[in-house]
Amino acid sequence: MLLCDVGNTSYHFLDDKNDYKESVKTFNPHAIKEKVYYICVNPHAKKVLETLDNWIDLSRHVDMRNYYDTMGIDRIFACESISNGVIVDAGSAITVDVVESGVFVGGFIYPGVKAMAETYKNISSALNYSFNYELDLEKLPKNTKDAISYGYLKILHNEVISHSKDILLTGGDADKLLKLFPHAKIDKTLIFKGMKKVIAKKL
Amino acid sequence: MLLCDVGNTSYHFLDDKNDYKESVKTFNPHAIKEKVYYICVNPHAKKVLETLDNWIDLSRHVDMRNYYDTMGIDRIFACESISNGVIVDAGSAITVDVVESGVFVGGFIYPGVKAMAETYKNISSALNYSFNYELDLEKLPKNTKDAISYGYLKILHNEVISHSKDILLTGGDADKLLKLFPHAKIDKTLIFKGMKKVIAKKL
Numbered sequence: 001m002l003l004c005d006v007g008n009t010s011y012h013f014l015d016d017k018n019d020y021k022e023s024v025k026t027f028n029p030h031a032i033k034e035k036v037y038y039i040c041v042n043p044h045a046k047k048v049l050e051t052l053d054n055w056i057d058l059s060r061h062v063d064m065r066n067y068y069d070t071m072g073i074d075r076i077f078a079c080e081s082i083s084n085g086v087i088v089d090a091g092s093a094i095t096v097d098v099v100e101s102g103v104f105v106g107g108f109i110y111p112g113v114k115a116m117a118e119t120y121k122n123i124s125s126a127l128n129y130s131f132n133y134e135l136d137l138e139k140l141p142k143n144t145k146d147a148i149s150y151g152y153l154k155i156l157h158n159e160v161i162s163h164s165k166d167i168l169l170t171g172g173d174a175d176k177l178l179k180l181f182p183h184a185k186i187d188k189t190l191i192f193k194g195m196k197k198v199i200a201k202k203l
Numbered sequence: 204m205l206l207c208d209v210g211n212t213s214y215h216f217l218d219d220k221n222d223y224k225e226s227v228k229t230f231n232p233h234a235i236k237e238k239v240y241y242i243c244v245n246p247h248a249k250k251v252l253e254t255l256d257n258w259i260d261l262s263r264h265v266d267m268r269n270y271y272d273t274m275g276i277d278r279i280f281a282c283e284s285i286s287n288g289v290i291v292d293a294g295s296a297i298t299v300d301v302v303e304s305g306v307f308v309g310g311f312i313y314p315g316v317k318a319m320a321e322t323y324k325n326i327s328s329a330l331n332y333s334f335n336y337e338l339d340l341e342k343l344p345k346n347t348k349d350a351i352s353y354g355y356l357k358i359l360h361n362e363v364i365s366h367s368k369d370i371l372l373t374g375g376d377a378d379k380l381l382k383l384f385p386h387a388k389i390d391k392t393l394i395f396k397g398m399k400k401v402i403a404k405k406l
Contacts, residue, residue: 106343
């Protein structure tokens with residue numbers, strides 16, 4: 001079985017053994033002839049995939065009543081994969097979603113690492129620093145690198161732990177955030193797990 | 204007495220009666236012949252102002268031991284104006300600084316309203332919303348506008364109130380943030396108050 005999670009920057013595949021990525025800029029979905037179960041947040045790719053018979057859009061097979069209309073389908077499938085917890089998906093955006101007793105409670109969207117570093121840099125060249133993930137979260141900063149790191153990371157940290165649930169990190173920047181949430185679990189296949197669960201239930 | 208707080212986008216003046224702004228793009232500081240006490244965070248304007256004898260740089264007259272080297276001089280002068288409190292200066296960046304018994308404890312830097320809206324929009328056109336300042340802060344969102352508003356505003360809110368101090372809002376977007384901090388005071392002249400205090404003490 002071939003699964004694919006199509007994002008804004010890459011096609012993320014999982015076959016029976018491995019997961020691998022292809023850039024949205026260079027990958028041609030026509031090249032795959034076998035059946036692919038996919039979800040897609042990328043509006044451009046979506047249009048192409050809809051025309052291909054062997055690409056099966058799993059978004060049609062999920063019970064949407066728990067979610068909201070404009071919610072990214074990747075967030076929905078990550079939520080489908082667990083019964084309880086906070087999912088932090090760190091990609092081009094960081095989405096934080098809370099699931100309780102198998103039901104999506106709500107969630108929020110925060111800029112991703114790259115987007116936020118860019119934001120600070122664009123405000124002023126004086127704010128052009130990489131983030132310090134080893135920041136002391138208990139202490140108000142007294143230098144610029146920590147002042148932007150605290151602004152970006154500490155307040156995200158406090159919101160995420162405020163829900164007192166298991167924390168699941170996924171997405172390309174999950175490893176960076178593990179420093180902030182040492183008790184969290186990294187699971188880069190959460191979305192695929194949600195996809196498999198929906199396939200098992202509905203297809 | 205003429206005071207001027209030079210930012211990245213405007214020259215903010217205070218004369219004996221009124222405050223007013225001039226764009227950094229069009230204003231020519233040579234045009235002013237009287238004495239101007241100023242502070243300046245804008246590297247380009249700084250170079251020009253240093254060459255003008257009637258523009259007096261107040262940054263040289265503040266005791267820097269309480270602050271840190273690369274801290275914006277506007278933040279320092281806002282801190283000089285109070286003895287206790289949290290200052291939230293909402294401009295192109297939002298700086299949050301804590302002062303206790305007249306001493307700067309520390310602070311952090313968060314993207315300003317415009318920069319953050321731009322960040323979300325650049326991540327995905329699906330995130331192109333203005334922020335909802337009337338967001339219910341007690342409830343995890345279930346729609347995109349609130350999901351980005353919560354990501355931007357709620358977690359800032361919680362950090363600011365966590366210090367259990369009087370909150371002072373200043374800067375161009377102070378009015379917007381008042382909805383989040385209904386017990387805060389808006390004081391758009393904080394930096395000027397700090398400048399006057401330093402002039403009274405040191406000049």
